[in-house]
Amino acid sequence: TQNGGAFEPKVFKPEFKDYQAVYNEIAKLLQEHDEYDDGSYGPVLVRLAWHASGTYDKESGTGGSNGATMRFAPESQHGANAGLINARNFLEPVKAKFPWISYSDLWILGGVCSIQEMMGPKIPYRPGRADRDMSSCTPDGRLPDASQGPRHVRDIFYRMGFNDQEIVALAGAHALGRCHTQNSGFEGPWTFSPTVLTNDYYKLLLGSKWQWRKWDGPKQYEDKETKTLMMLPADMAFIEDKEFKKTVEKYAADNDLFFKDFSAVIVKLFELGVPYTDKSETFVFKNLDE
Ligand code: ZEM
Structure with a gap:
């Protein structure tokens, strides 16, 4: 210059x-x-x-x-x-x-x-x-429609470029949070500890008895025992479909495997369509209490 x-x-x-x-x-x-x-x-x-x-x-x-x-x-x-x-x-x-x-x-x-x-x-x-x-x-x-089943779930996630194992790994995020009637019409959390990430979503899918909730809202499942937890029809896709269910069983049995696969697949999700250059660096952050 x-x-x-x-x-x-x-x-x-x-x-x-x-x-x-x-x-x-x-x-x-x-x-x-x-x-x-x-x-x-x-x-x-x-x-x-x-x-x-x-x-x-x-x-x-x-x-x-x-x-x-x-x-x-x-x-x-x-x-x-x-x-x-x-x-x-x-x-x-x-x-x-x-x-x-x-x-x-x-x-x-x-x-x-x-x-x-x-x-x-x-x-x-x-x-x-x-x-x-x-x-x-x-x-x-x-984005996926909660009222639908395995076919729709595959259509949506294949469009992003995920395979069946990756779809099931991503769904484990439903260990977190809840549905709100004012947002989606659905109601309730998937797990008993909705602010801690665990493989409980898979354990509960397999281990609890699920029945249709009787209410005025959209069709959703409740756990027979406590009636405090919920599953969406789209969540049930993961045990209705044999191929999906195999992966649910793996993650229900092994939290370390779930964590490893969840981390890998969420990185892939978060980076979809981002125009990275060869020089872009990857960071691993310290937690606040580390
Ligand atoms: Zn969700 N999700 N999701 N999801 N989700 C809700 C809430 C949360 C589906 C879905 O319809 C809904 C993934 C996949 C799928 C989270 C993370 C991830 C709610 C409730 C619905 C209806 C919203 C509300 O009422 O506030 C469907 C059909 C999915 C695929 C089959 C994937 C993948 C996720 C992350 C990797 C999280 C964390 C919540 C809880 C939000 C909150 O406010 O508590």
């Missing part, structure tokens, strides 16, 4: 320590805001990261976490995204404190942090997502 670079603006290049600082801020806010739901924003943050990513279509290369297009209507108004405003709003103060991070990278970091802080496995994280405008919003209908 003409002036030898003296007046070139300094571009801030965030490093591992900068992303770890964002992680720590999210983890701290998770602890502080234990008034939400079952005591944690963790599950809804995981759901935000999943719905940002799960719009991916491998044929067209559209959708996925790159872009954070759920900030805009129509995507923010899609029925599947009801309630995720809570997760997006939770992360706003973090974005204000660390304005250099894109919303797309931040939402995924929110999912990574929540999984680790809810006692899940380490989730390796690669930044590199850039925000896009509303013209990149995906059409409605790309």
Whole structure:
């Protein structure tokens, strides 16, 4: 340049320590805001990261976490995204404190942090997502419909590029959180510890007796014994279908295997459609209490 670079603006290049600082801020806010739901924003943050990513279509290369297009209507108004405003709003103060991070990278970091802080496995994280405008919003209908069975579940997840084992590993996230009548119409948690990641989802699918709940709401299952837990028709797909069920049995028997496979598959989910370069680095964050 003409002036030898003296007046070139300094571009801030965030490093591992900068992303770890964002992680720590999210983890701290998770602890502080234990008034939400079952005591944690963790599950809804995981759901935000999943719905940002799960719009991916491998044929067209559209959708996925790159872009954070759920900030805009129509995507923010899609029925599947009801309630995720809570997760997006939770992360706003973090974005204000660390304005250099894109919303797309931040939402995924929110999912990574929540999984680790809810006692899940380490989730390796690669930044590199850039925000896009509303013209990149995906059409409605790309996320799974809870009222359907194995065929639909396969159609949706094959479109993203997952195989049967990976689909079952991803579904273990339903150990976390709950359904809310005001969001999906369904109601209740899948496990007795909805703010701790375990393989309980698989254990309960196999070990409890499930019956249709008798109520005015959409068709869902309840456990016969306590009537406090739920399964969606789409959850039942994983034991109705023989191929899926084999993997459910593996994860029910081995939490370490579930953690290993869950970590690998959620990294794949979170990176769908992200235009990484050869130089992009992977970070493994320390938990807040490490
Ligand atoms: Zn979910 N999910 N999901 N999911 N999900 C809900 C809640 C949560 C399906 C589904 O219809 C629903 C995956 C796969 C599938 C989470 C994570 C992941 C709810 C309730 C529904 C209806 C929403 C509400 O009412 O607030 C279906 C049909 C799926 C595939 C077959 C995958 C994959 C996930 C992550 C990897 C999480 C964490 C929640 C809990 C959210 C919360 O607010 O507690």
